[in-house]
Amino acid sequence: MSDTTQNGPVLAADGTPLKRSLAKALRMQKIRALMLIAPLLLFILLTFILPVGDMLFRSVDNRIVQEVLPKTVAALESWDPATSELPDEAVFAALAVDLKAAAEIKVHTKVAKRLNYENPGLSSVFRKSGRQIRKWDVENDGPYKERLIELNDGWADIELWRTIKTYSGPRTMGYFLNAVDMKLGADGAEVRPETERIYNTMLIRTMRMSMIITFSCIMLGYPVAWLLANITTRSANMLLILVLLPFWTSLLVRTSSWKILLQQQGVINDVLVWIGLVSDDNRLVLINNELGTIIAMTHILLPFMILPMYSVMQTIQPTYLRAAKSLGATNWTAFWRVYFPQSIPGIGAGSILVFILAVGYYITPALVGGTKGTFISNLIAYHISTSGNWGLGAALGSILLAVVLLLYWVYDKIVGIDNVKLG
Numbered sequence: 113m114s115d116t117t118q119n120g121p122v123l124a125a126d127g128t129p130l131k132r133s134l135a136k137a138l139r140m141q142k143i144r145a146l147m148l149i150a151p152l153l154l155f156i157l158l159t160f161i162l163p164v165g166d167m168l169f170r171s172v173d174n175r176i177v178q179e180v181l182p183k184t185v186a187a188l189e190s191w192d193p194a195t196s197e198l199p200d201e202a203v204f205a206a207l208a209v210d211l212k213a214a215a216e217i218k219v220h221t222k223v224a225k226r227l228n229y230e231n232p233g234l235s236s237v238f239r240k241s242g243r244q245i246r247k248w249d250v251e252n253d254g255p256y257k258e259r260l261i262e263l264n265d266g267w268a269d270i271e272l273w274r275t276i277k278t279y280s281g282p283r284t285m286g287y288f289l290n291a292v293d294m295k296l297g298a299d300g301a302e303v304r305p306e307t308e309r310i311y312n313t314m315l316i317r318t319m320r321m322s323m324i325i326t327f328s329c330i331m332l333g334y335p336v337a338w339l340l341a342n343i344t345t346r347s348a349n350m351l352l353i354l355v356l357l358p359f360w361t362s363l364l365v366r367t368s369s370w371k372i373l374l375q376q377q378g379v380i381n382d383v384l385v386w387i388g389l390v391s392d393d394n395r396l397v398l399i400n401n402e403l404g405t406i407i408a409m410t411h412i413l414l415p416f417m418i419l420p421m422y423s424v425m426q427t428i429q430p431t432y433l434r435a436a437k438s439l440g441a442t443n444w445t446a447f448w449r450v451y452f453p454q455s456i457p458g459i460g461a462g463s464i465l466v467f468i469l470a471v472g473y474y475i476t477p478a479l480v481g482g483t484k485g486t487f488i489s490n491l492i493a494y495h496i497s498t499s500g501n502w503g504l505g506a507a508l509g510s511i512l513l514a515v516v517l518l519l520y521w522v523y524d525k526i527v528g529i530d531n532v533k534l535g
Contacts, residue, residue, distance in 0.1 A: 167509050167510060168510055170503055170506035171287050171288065171503060171506035171507040171509075171510045172283045172285065172288075173282075173283070173503065174226075174279060174284035174286070175282045176222055176223055176226045177226060177227070177276065177279055178281070178282055180210065180214045180219055180222065181211075181214070181223060181280075182210065183209055183210050184206045184207045184210050185276075185280040187199070187202050187203040187206040187207075188203055188273070188276065188277050188280060191203060191273070191277065193273070193274040193277045193278065196270060198257070198268065198270060198273065199273055200257075201254075201255055201257050203273075204255075204260055204267075205250075205254060205255075205256045207256070208245065208250045208259075211241060211242060212245045212246060212250050215243070215245055215246050216246060220238050220242040221238070221239060221242070223238065224236075224237075224238030224242075225500065226279070227275055227276065227279060229290075229503075229504065230275050230278075230279060230290075231271060231275040233266075234272055236266070237264050237266035237267065237272065240263075240264050241260065241263050241267070244263055245263070274297075278296055279296070284296070285301075287503040287504050287507035288507045288511070289301050290311070291504060291508045292311060292312060293308070293309040293310065310491075311488070311491070311508065314486070314487070314491055317402075317488075318471060318487040318488045318489070319471070321402060321405060321406060321470070321485075321487070322467050322471045323467070324406055325406055325409050325410050325413060325466065325467075325470045326417075326463050326467045326470065328406065328410040329410055329414050329416075329417035329466050330417060330459060330462070330463065332410065332414060332417075333414055333421060333462065334421060334455075336351075336355065337417075337418050337458070338455075339351065340352060340355075340422045340425075341422055341425035342425075342430075352422075355414075355415050355418050355419070356415065358411070358412065358415055359415060363412065363475060364475070366411070366412060367408060367412070367475060367479045367480060370399075370404070370407065370411070370480055371399065371479055374398040374404050374407065374408075374480065375398070376395040376396070376397065376398075378398075380396075380398065381396055381398070399480055399482070400480070400481065400482025400483070400485065401481070401482055401484045401485050402481070402485045403485075404482070404485055405476065405480055405486075405487075408476050409470060409476050409477070412476060413466045413470060416462065416466050416469060417462035417466050419462075420458050420461035420462040420465065421458035421462050423458065424454075424457050424461070425455055425458060428451060428454045428455065432451070432454075433446050433447070433450055433451055436449070436450045464520070464523065468516060471487070471489070471512065471516060472489055472512075473489060474489035474490045474492075474493050477489070478493075488508060489512075491505075491508060492508045492509055493505075495508070
C-alpha cells in the first residue's frame with residue numbers, strides 16, 4: 113500500500129504524515145513496555161548481573177602489589193626470575209622506599225597478605241620489616257641489600273623475589289590456577305604437589321554428590337507426585353500440606369534434626385539396634401560423611417522435585433491411559449509408554465532445580481558432612497568469610513558457575529530445554 117496520494121502523502125487526523133504518526137505511536141508503545149519491565153530489569157541488574165560481574169572481576173584482580181610497591185615492580189622488570197642471583201641494589205633500594213611509604217600508612221600488611229596466599233611465610237617478612245623500616249632514612253641509609261637481609265633473612269630467599277615478580281601485574285590467572293590445584297611459577301603454570309591438591313577433589317565430589325541427590329529426589333519424589341496427581345482434590349490438598357511442611361520450618365532446625373537422628377547414638381541407630389538389624393557394637397556411621405550429606409539434602413530438596421513433577425502430571429489426561437488399556441496394554445506398558453513420556457518435562461524441571469540448588473548448598477554439608485561430606489561451596493564460604501582470600505573464592509565461584517552453565521548446555525542438547533515445564 114502506498115503512503116502517498118496524487119496530492120501528497122497520506123495524512124493522519126492531526127495533519128502529520130500517516131507513516132510518521134504510526135512510527136511515533138509504535139515508539140511510544142515500546143517505551144511504555146520498557147517502563148513496565150524497568151523495575152524487574154533494575155532488580156536483576158542490582159542483585160544478579162552486578163554481583164556476578166564483580167565476582168568475575170575479583171577472580172583476576174591483582175592491583176594491590178603494583179599499587180603498594182610501584183617502584184619495586186618497575187625495578188624488577190629488568191630482573192630475570194629464572195636466574196639464581198638476587199636482584200641488584202637498585203631493586204632493594206626501590207623496595208626500601210616502597211616499604212617505608214606503605215608502612216607509614218599501614219598498607220604493607222595488605223600486600224603481605226596477598227603474596228602470602230601464593231608463598232606461605234612471606235607475610236611475616238613484610239610485617240617484621242615494615243615495623244623496623246619506618247625509622248630508616250631511605251635517602252641516605254644505603255646500601256639497602258645488606259641492611260634488608262640483616263633485618264630479615266627472608267629477603268635473601270630467591271623464591272620471595274620470584275613471587276613478587278610473578279604477581280606484579282594488575283591482572284593474574286593465579287587465582288584460577290590455584291582453584292584447579294595449580295600455581296603460577298617462574299616458568300608458567302605448574303601442578304601443585306599431590307599433598308596440596310584439594311580443590312579438584314572437592315569440585316568432583318560436589319558434582320557427583322549433587323547428581324546422586326538429584327537422582328534420589330527423582331526416585332522418591334516421582335511416586336509422591338503421581339499419587340498427588342491421581343487422588344481426589346481433597347486428599348491431594350491434605351498430602352500437599354505435608355510436602356510443603358518443610359518450607360515452613362527453618363533450614364537450620366531441619367539440618368540439626370538430621371544431626372540428632374543420624375548420629376551413632378541417635379534415633380535411627382537406636383531403632384536398628386532395638387529391632388536387631390545391627391548390634392550395639394557395630395552401629396552405623398551415618399553422619400560426618402557423604403552418606404549423611406546425601407540423606408539430609410535429599411530430604412531438604414525433595415519438595416523442589418515433587419512440585420514441578422506434580423504440576424506436569426496434573427495436565428496428563430487419564431483418558432490416555434484408559435485408551436491404552438482398552439487397546440490391550442498392561443498397566444506397566446500403559447504407564448511406561450504413555451504416562452511416563454508425558455511426565456518427563458516435570459522430571460527435567462525438577463532435576464535442574466534440585467541440581468543447581470544442591471551444587472550451591474553449604475549449610476547442610478557443613479553441619480552433617482564433616483570433612484568427607486562438604487562441598488566446594490564450603491571452601492568458597494571459608495575463603496570469603498574466614499581467610500579473606502576473596503580472589504580465590506571468586507575464582508572457585510566462577511568455575512562453579514561455568515560448570516553449571518556447561519551442564520545446562522549439555523542438558524539442553526540431550527533433553528531439550530523446551531521440554532522443561534512447570535505445568
